[in-house]
Structures are given as C-alpha cells and as structure tokens.
Amino acid sequence: MRGKDEKARSAHRATHGIPNYAMYGDNAPAGGSNMFNFEWIPERSPLYDWKIDPHEHQSLIQILMMTRGEGDALLEHAHWSLRAPALVVVPAGNVHGFEFTPQVDGVVVTAAQKPLEAMAQIVMPELLSTLRKPLAINLPEHGRTTDGLMPVFLSIEREWRLAAAGQVAAGLSLITSLLVQIARLNETLEPAAWPMHSRKSRQLEKFRDLIDEHMRERWNVSQYAQQLGITAGQLTRLSRESVGKSSNDIINERVIVEAQRELIYTNSSIKQIADGLGFEDESYFGRFFRKHVGISPQNYRAQELERLSRA
Structure with missing residues (x-):
C-alpha cells in the first residue's frame, strides 16, 4: 500500500473511479436501509489475503478498533502505520484501504452517516466534527478512555446479533455513545499523538x-x-x-x-x-x-x- 504518490491516486480516481462498496467486496446498494453492521476483522480480511484495496463508502462511516497485531492504513492522501491498540475513523466518502498482518484482530462498525449526523445535531453538535474527520491513531495500551472503547463495541455487537424490536434505535444510540468516547480522546491525549492532516x-x-x-x-x-x-x-x-x-x-x-x-x-x-x-x-x-x-x-x-x- 505504500509508495503510491498522490498524483497517481488522483489520476486513477478521475479516470477509473474509486470502488464504492456497502461492505468491502460487496456492491453498494441503491438505498440506505441497512443502518449499521458489525464484524470482526478476521471475518473478511483473510478472504482478500489481509489486504483491503483503496475504496470508499459513499453513505457509510466506518469505525475500526484493532486489538491485536499490526497493519498499514491508507486514509485519503496519507499512510499510517498501525500497532494495536489502534483506532481508525473513516467518514463517508473518504477513500481508504488496509493491509494487516495475519495475526491481527479487532472490530469494525459500519453505519449510515446521515442518521448519525442528524442525531448528533440534536444531542451534541460538536460530535459532527468527529463524524466528519478521518482519524488513524495508535492508542495508549491502558487508560480510562482506551479501556472504555471496547465494551461499547461489544455492546454494539450484541445489539447487532439480537435482531429484536428497536434494534436500529438502540444500535445508533450505542454508536453515538462510541463517538462520544472517541471525541473525548481529543481532550485526553497530547496533541502530538494525533496524526498531522495534510x-x-x-x-x-x-x-x-x-x-x-x-x-x-x-x-x-x-x-x-x-x-x-x-x-x-x-x-x-x-x-x-x-x-x-x-x-x-x-x-x-x-x-x-x-x-x-x-x-x-x-x-x-x-x-x-x-x-x-x-x-x-x-x-x-x-x-x-x-x-x-x-x-x-x-x-x-x-x-x-x-x-x-x-x-
């Protein structure tokens, strides 16, 4: 994934188009009826030899938490080296790709961006910044905020697998809670720990x-x-x-x-x-x-x- 210059990526996008998926490898649906999805990284990545080529989700945000292993992330015009625990936020419409080591583990939450933005506008407008800014960061191994992320991810997984009445309402509420935790990282980590945006x-x-x-x-x-x-x-x-x-x-x-x-x-x-x-x-x-x-x-x-x- 490394070594591609920005001009080459821009030219490819202009002439060939960036693949647009619902989930990687699946064609993007015409509508947005599936509000959220949960999966573990080893469920999909081995199918592609642990390499997820550059693509985008036009209406979906993805939040990835790597709990074991290492990898590289491509986020728009920048590459980031990931070492667990690591967090990646990919807002809708942002080109991204990953290359993981086979030992990697972690979770991926995918959700419809517009409903989350609508909820954020009501309950916490400052969350819009978290929803719209790409992020790739290696987290401290221990700490109140880092330790608080995984339980929220697991609650989202339980709701995803439950398939009961109110699933969408509960799922989007839990994802909003996850975004609040991510926003708090901005207050607890030193500025130098955040990636420099181009x-x-x-x-x-x-x-x-x-x-x-x-x-x-x-x-x-x-x-x-x-x-x-x-x-x-x-x-x-x-x-x-x-x-x-x-x-x-x-x-x-x-x-x-x-x-x-x-x-x-x-x-x-x-x-x-x-x-x-x-x-x-x-x-x-x-x-x-x-x-x-x-x-x-x-x-x-x-x-x-x-x-x-x-x-």
Missing part, C-alpha cells in the same frame, strides 16, 4: 465548517472559496481530488442532511423548513429535495416517521 485535508475540513456556518445563507462556491483564500476552480479540484465530488455536491448534501433532520425531528412546516434553509419559496425547495432524495419532502417525512415508529 494541507488538503485541513482545507476540506475548513470548507465543511464554513458550510455548517453559512448553508442557511445559500452561499455559492465562490463565496466559500473566497473565505478559504483560494479560487472557485481550486476549491472544485480540492473537492474532486479529496472525496470525488464537486463543491456544489458537498454543499447540497449538507443542506439535504439538515432538511432531512428537520423533517423527521421537528414539527416545522415544509414552508418553514424551506425559509430556514434560505430557499426562495416552498416549491423551489421541493424540487431541490426531490432531485437529491428522489421523493418529495412530504413523502419523505411520512415515510421516515412510519419507519421510526416500527423501529
């Missing part, structure tokens, strides 16, 4: 932060680029090289996530949601929503509330 990663993180701040003002790409100190063209290239999407796609996806959250978790009318998100009128918002989600805001609200009532 300049492109820092710019992309700043872009996402600006979207959170100004999406209700319906800023265009040029306005975001100006705040970042780059041109609109440079921002578009940054977006495509980093996550394989245009700048407009990233902006619109964030607006859709917020619209979905408000449709599900508030009693606001469609007109109020449209106004709050900076749309000129309800009809324009409806066309925008249908274009990106495939159904009208009204039908989406009814569908999701019905699904949640059965969870």
Whole structure:
C-alpha cells in the first residue's frame, strides 16, 4: 500500500473511479436501509489475503478498533502505520484501504452517516466534527478512555446479533455513545499523538465548517472559496481530488442532511423548513429535495416517521 504518490491516486480516481462498496467486496446498494453492521476483522480480511484495496463508502462511516497485531492504513492522501491498540475513523466518502498482518484482530462498525449526523445535531453538535474527520491513531495500551472503547463495541455487537424490536434505535444510540468516547480522546491525549492532516485535508475540513456556518445563507462556491483564500476552480479540484465530488455536491448534501433532520425531528412546516434553509419559496425547495432524495419532502417525512415508529 505504500509508495503510491498522490498524483497517481488522483489520476486513477478521475479516470477509473474509486470502488464504492456497502461492505468491502460487496456492491453498494441503491438505498440506505441497512443502518449499521458489525464484524470482526478476521471475518473478511483473510478472504482478500489481509489486504483491503483503496475504496470508499459513499453513505457509510466506518469505525475500526484493532486489538491485536499490526497493519498499514491508507486514509485519503496519507499512510499510517498501525500497532494495536489502534483506532481508525473513516467518514463517508473518504477513500481508504488496509493491509494487516495475519495475526491481527479487532472490530469494525459500519453505519449510515446521515442518521448519525442528524442525531448528533440534536444531542451534541460538536460530535459532527468527529463524524466528519478521518482519524488513524495508535492508542495508549491502558487508560480510562482506551479501556472504555471496547465494551461499547461489544455492546454494539450484541445489539447487532439480537435482531429484536428497536434494534436500529438502540444500535445508533450505542454508536453515538462510541463517538462520544472517541471525541473525548481529543481532550485526553497530547496533541502530538494525533496524526498531522495534510494541507488538503485541513482545507476540506475548513470548507465543511464554513458550510455548517453559512448553508442557511445559500452561499455559492465562490463565496466559500473566497473565505478559504483560494479560487472557485481550486476549491472544485480540492473537492474532486479529496472525496470525488464537486463543491456544489458537498454543499447540497449538507443542506439535504439538515432538511432531512428537520423533517423527521421537528414539527416545522415544509414552508418553514424551506425559509430556514434560505430557499426562495416552498416549491423551489421541493424540487431541490426531490432531485437529491428522489421523493418529495412530504413523502419523505411520512415515510421516515412510519419507519421510526416500527423501529
């Protein structure tokens, strides 16, 4: 996995496309009905000779905890050497790959990113940063926060295998709890222990932060680029090289996530949601929503509330 330069990866993505999977080796589904998944690293990795080639999950976040062994992780434009205990967070849309030693053990949780972001927005908005920033880190062998991670992973496994009523609600709640534990690492570990992000990663993180701040003002790409100190063209290239999407796609996806959250978790009318998100009128918002989600805001609200009532 080592030795590939950034230009080669970018060129491959531009001409051939990065494989997009639900789980590695499985074709990505058209919908996102499977909210979360749990598996142990040795369940899948030996099938591929312990090497997971670069790929992405467009709508899923993955959280990996390595409890034994060593390996290498590719996360966007950087490689990291992993030594257990190690933690990796791969937000949706981030290219990643792994190469493990055969003695490796650990767990992988995969979950739908948008519902987790919607929950975080309500219960702990600062979790959005943890959800959206790639992370690869070797943890201290012992410590309150490190020791507290594995029991949460095992609780997620029990819920995954239970297949009982309320599984989705309980599973996503446990994954939110896991994300809280990961966020606490930022407070307990020395800054030098965290991986240094590339300049492109820092710019992309700043872009996402600006979207959170100004999406209700319906800023265009040029306005975001100006705040970042780059041109609109440079921002578009940054977006495509980093996550394989245009700048407009990233902006619109964030607006859709917020619209979905408000449709599900508030009693606001469609007109109020449209106004709050900076749309000129309800009809324009409806066309925008249908274009990106495939159904009208009204039908989406009814569908999701019905699904949640059965969870």
